[in-house]
Amino acid sequence: MQTPHITVTDLTMAYGDFVIQHGLNFTIDRGDVFIIMGGSGCGKSTLLKHLIGLQRPAKGDVFYNRRNFWQATAEERTKLMRRFGVLYQSGALFSSLTLAENIALPMGEFTDLSRSEIADIMSYKLALVGLAGFEDYYPAEISGGMQKRAGLARAMALDPEILFFDEPSAGLDPVSARLLDDLIIKLKETLGTTIVVVTHELASIFSIGTNSVFLDSETKTMLATGNPKKLLAESKDSKIIQFLTRGEGNVNNEA
Amino acid sequence: MNVTAANRQSLPTDVYLEHIGADALSIRLTGNWAHGATLKPVGEVLGELDNLQPLRLVSVQTHDLQKWDSRLPAYLLKIIDYCQAKGTEVDLSGLPEGIQGLLNLARAVPERAGDRRTGAKKMSALYKFGETVLNGLQDAKGLITFIGEAVLAFWALLQGKARFRSVDLFLCVQEAGAEALPIVTLISLLVGLILAFVGAVQLAMFGAQIYIADLVSLGTVREMGALMTAVIMAGRTGAAYAAQLGTMNVNSEIDALKTMGISPMQFLVMPRMLALVLMLPLLCLYADFMGILGGALVTTSAFDVSLNQYFYEARRIVDLYDFSIGLFKSLVFAVLIATAGCMRGMQCGRSASAVGDAATAAVVNSIVYIVVADSIITLICNELNI
Incomplete structure (x- = not known):
């Protein structure tokens, strides 16, 4: 069997003494579109922070291809992190740099590509997200949806093996959200990128997700992991059914 | 792949x-x-x-x-x-x-015509000069607008109609007052010390060490106390005001206040300006005493003048006029610092770098205003012989 790309074992997340989630165990395979879902305030974004190295787990481990992420030295961890791309909720573009400079920054820092090569790749990445011609704009001069797409272009700058998305469709109109979903699927298909998405948009969950974990804020642990469509069809847990049907599903009929 | x-x-x-x-x-x-x-x-x-x-x-x-x-x-x-x-x-x-x-x-998604920015054209010196002048005019207009709004808000305050939380005022007073004491103590003590040393060597040659007290107390009370506290507060509080208000602007908090029908000038700017205007003269008074004390340290320890003699001489030479000139200056400086800080904050753009620019501009403007105002007041005092 193929080694899972990301493995999480017995993860406990806490701020000081305040436990947010405990006992998280799941694996993400190469090429998965993995959804982290759950109600508001259940710790979805915190889980993402633990996966991308912004917050250290209180207990438990995160493995990338069997490499223990949090036990590694800071240097090794930085190397692992360089293979991630992260799209933050509001794009997190550097406001003092143009879009071109934003995207070129990681390439200039971490590759030995020539200036013209970087410029070509940068234009190509902007074109990929539908922003051809916007190289010389500052983030403040474009709309929120465009900022998000530019953030995606920056996340993809180094051809990452794993792309993390924090609420990619928040603040986007349905059509733009759909286009972003299509883009995510195309990236996965053409580049084989593993994709991890934090979201509670049902439409996205079902259209792109191939695997998922469901976090619950009351029991402070995960209730299920697996393909979201399968979860909807097979799960007996009323919370999951309610979440996946926007509270309209009747659990008794399923049983 | x-x-x-x-x-x-x-x-x-x-x-x-x-x-x-x-x-x-x-x-x-x-x-x-x-x-x-x-x-x-x-x-x-x-x-x-x-x-x-x-x-x-x-x-x-x-x-x-x-x-x-x-x-x-x-x-x-x-x-x-x-x-x-x-x-x-x-x-x-x-x-x-x-x-x-x-x-x-x-x-x-093909590139739409007109989206791409054509590279920055090379501008002639005349064009740049014109642009600078226009920007300056725009700045001046912003300043006048801000002063007008501040006066209106103050008028509302006098009528008892201004809407702000008294807790905010007390917090601002604490930030601009008590929390500034340590740094003001240190700086004014050292300035008094420096003043004493500067004059002491020459005066001691004539055996006139006792006049070090005159030099230090007059210099501190009329000039250095007000000036140094103002510079400290410009860097400490003026910059903080600009950064706070600027960040609130970035987060749309100021928009939120406006849509609630609360004037940000009354709610945010008034307590800050009031706090600084109330506290800076007090800090200045405190700095005056600290400066004189700093001078006393040098004079009594190194120049053979007793503490009693020093304070007697200081009390003889400094009268209430000198104190009131220093206090008046610090009142003017307080208005200038609060205006520069709050104005730059309120006019801040909506990005992280804009907040930094606002804080920088607030400090630079305050210090320029302070020095210019100080020169004008000193000149007037000189003309009027006070």
Whole structure:
């Protein structure tokens, strides 16, 4: 069997003494579109922070291809992190740099590509997200949806093996959200990128997700992991059914 | 992504242009195009294509391609753009599906005319000068608007109609008052010390050490106390006001206040300005005493003057006029610092760098205003002989 790309074992997340989630165990395979879902305030974004190295787990481990992420030295961890791309909720573009400079920054820092090569790749990445011609704009001069797409272009700058998305469709109109979903699927298909998405948009969950974990804020642990469509069809847990049907599903009929 | 086969390993990374008909060309990409590979500059390929014109069809072939990364689609996009500009048809069917998909995606939203910024034109010196003047006028207009709004808010306050939370005022008073005491103590004590040393050497030569007390107490009370506290507070509180209000602007908090029908001038700016106007004269008074004390330290320890003599001389030479001039100055400085800080904060742009610019501008403006106002007041006092 193929080694899972990301493995999480017995993860406990806490701020000081305040436990947010405990006992998280799941694996993400190469090429998965993995959804982290759950109600508001259940710790979805915190889980993402633990996966991308912004917050250290209180207990438990995160493995990338069997490499223990949090036990590694800071240097090794930085190397692992360089293979991630992260799209933050509001794009997190550097406001003092143009879009071109934003995207070129990681390439200039971490590759030995020539200036013209970087410029070509940068234009190509902007074109990929539908922003051809916007190289010389500052983030403040474009709309929120465009900022998000530019953030995606920056996340993809180094051809990452794993792309993390924090609420990619928040603040986007349905059509733009759909286009972003299509883009995510195309990236996965053409580049084989593993994709991890934090979201509670049902439409996205079902259209792109191939695997998922469901976090619950009351029991402070995960209730299920697996393909979201399968979860909807097979799960007996009323919370999951309610979440996946926007509270309209009747659990008794399923049983 | 990983097309590898034993017989393709040996081929070097390269681009071959071959005629496959009178006006048709094949572009063959070979070898490893992934990280670390050195590619033939795309400009050279475009140059060769130029020499081979006219062309009807260009077909891209990748049988001998091994690994590739983002540079490959970026490279191909350049070639495709060039061919489209020349009216040459490009056949991409020889590419792996993945690359075709990416190229289609990249060309799905074509660039709209007018979106691209034309490179910054070289401006003449006259143009730049004009722009600077216009910006200055715009700035002045902003200042006048802000002063007008502040006066209106103050008028509302006098009528008892101003809407702000008294807790905010007390917090601001604490920040601009008590919390500034340590730094004011240190700086004014040291300034008094320095003043004493500056005069002491010369005065001691005439045996006139006792006049060190005159020098230090007059200098501190009339000038240095007010000036040093103002400079400290400009850096400490003025910058904080600009950064706080600027960040609130970035977070749309000021918009939120406006839509609630609460005037941000009353709610945010008034408590801050009031706090500084109330506290700076008090700090100045405190700094005056600290400065005199600093002078006393030097004089009594190194120049053979007793503490009693020093304070007697200081009390003889400094009268209430001198104190009131210092206090009046610090009152003016407080208004200037609060105005510069709050105005820069309220006019802040909506990005992280704009907040930094606002804080910088607040400090620079305050210090310029302070020094200019100080000179004017000193000149007037000199004319009036007070």
